[in-house]
Amino acid sequence: MNVSNDRLFHVGFSADFVDENGSLVFPDIGLSLFDKSAALSYEFLSNYRAEYLPDQLRNLDVVISLKPRVTAASLDGVERLCAIGRCGVGYDNVDLTACTEKDIAVFITPTAVVRPVAESIVLLILALSHNLVLKDRMVRRGQWPESTRQLGTEPRDRIVGTVGLGNIAAEAIRLLRPFGPARVLAFDPYVAQEKAEELGVEITSLDELLRQADYVLVNCALTPATRGLIGERELSLMKPSAVIVNTARGPIIDQQSLIRALQAGQIRGAALDVFATEPLDGDSPLLTLDTVILTSHSLAWTQELFRDMGRADCEGALAVLRGDVPEHVVNPDVLQRPGFLKKLEGYRSSFAERKK
Numbered sequence: 001m002n003v004s005n006d007r008l009f010h011v012g013f014s015a016d017f018v019d020e021n022g023s024l025v026f027p028d029i030g031l032s033l034f035d036k037s038a039a040l041s042y043e044f045l046s047n048y049r050a051e052y053l054p055d056q057l058r059n060l061d062v063v064i065s066l067k068p069r070v071t072a073a074s075l076d077g078v079e080r081l082c083a084i085g086r087c088g089v090g091y092d093n094v095d096l097t098a099c100t101e102k103d104i105a106v107f108i109t110p111t112a113v114v115r116p117v118a119e120s121i122v123l124l125i126l127a128l129s130h131n132l133v134l135k136d137r138m139v140r141r142g143q144w145p146e147s148t149r150q151l152g153t154e155p156r157d158r159i160v161g162t163v164g165l166g167n168i169a170a171e172a173i174r175l176l177r178p179f180g181p182a183r184v185l186a187f188d189p190y191v192a193q194e195k196a197e198e199l200g201v202e203i204t205s206l207d208e209l210l211r212q213a214d215y216v217l218v219n220c221a222l223t224p225a226t227r228g229l230i231g232e233r234e235l236s237l238m239k240p241s242a243v244i245v246n247t248a249r250g251p252i253i254d255q256q257s258l259i260r261a262l263q264a265g266q267i268r269g270a271a272l273d274v275f276a277t278e279p280l281d282g283d284s285p286l287l288t289l290d291t292v293i294l295t296s297h298s299l300a301w302t303q304e305l306f307r308d309m310g311r312a313d314c315e316g317a318l319a320v321l322r323g324d325v326p327e328h329v330v331n332p333d334v335l336q337r338p339g340f341l342k343k344l345e346g347y348r349s350s351f352a353e354r355k356k
Helices: 031-036 096-101 110-129 132-140 167-179 193-199 206-212 232-236 255-263 303-321 332-336 338-355
Strands: 009-013 040-044 062-065 083-086 105-107 159-163 183-187 215-218 243-246 269-272 292-294
Touching (some): 009 303, 031 040, 031 303, 040 303, 062 303, 083 303, 096 105, 105 303, 105 332, 110 132, 110 215, 110 292, 110 303, 159 167, 159 206, 167 183, 206 232, 255 269, 303 338, 332 338
Parallel strands (some): 009 062, 062 083, 159 183, 215 243, 243 269, 269 292
């Protein structure tokens, strides 16, 4: 839609919501919610860039974003933008400080991702346990008899450890319970003891979790404190029979240390949906290892995921249109800034008549 009419509230979607022909990649991202507002127009940005340019954002009130980075340079001269809706729970590709200084709220869609990511974690645990990918490769190579000798394991009576005990980890633990793990451990300095007890989880140190767990699940956010959290020393603590699953962010694990540990047989295997650099380099040693499952940071991408994320982001945009604060803002300091509050008041006064 045309965004030149300043009397309208303008929402932009990052270019990766559509294919090269301009057609939606995802069948339902909640656009029907916008049909109810005559005060709103939206567009899909053209010319995908890994980092937004100011010209892409300058005439928008809200941008709903998948992969592009938002940096201080992206916001140079951008005064109108009031909010950025991130699809998912991660926001390490958004400079929160720069957004706050420009009176821009950043909100995420945590409730939408919990179930699909948790299901993906369970899927990867079972696939590693039963050597699913290895056996598939061996059968394709004509190694039928050899594949039958690759005995797997089961989560039953084994120890699961999660690094981080947020909503996704909690849901994954609930889904795993019917498989009968003996114990569930968690390392999370910020979790309430009551939550851990409710989930039947034992809080412990990272080192102790790595020493005991048969399945190490990475479920924490990428922050300065968690970047490289699991490196050579930490991997050396794991059992040779243990596996590690990362569906959070690649840099939480030092990738080169993990490669060396896998090549040396120091741990049994890994399942990775995220990497230090994405897309994964075509010459990465990870591609040669039969003990590793690799997916493209999209294992949890389902029709239901994008329906729920899209609706949450669109509802956040509509909240801004009403002059309200969207849910799940991750830079809360912006909510007290006069510039941000002035933007909200402007929407309330400008669009009040159209909402009647």
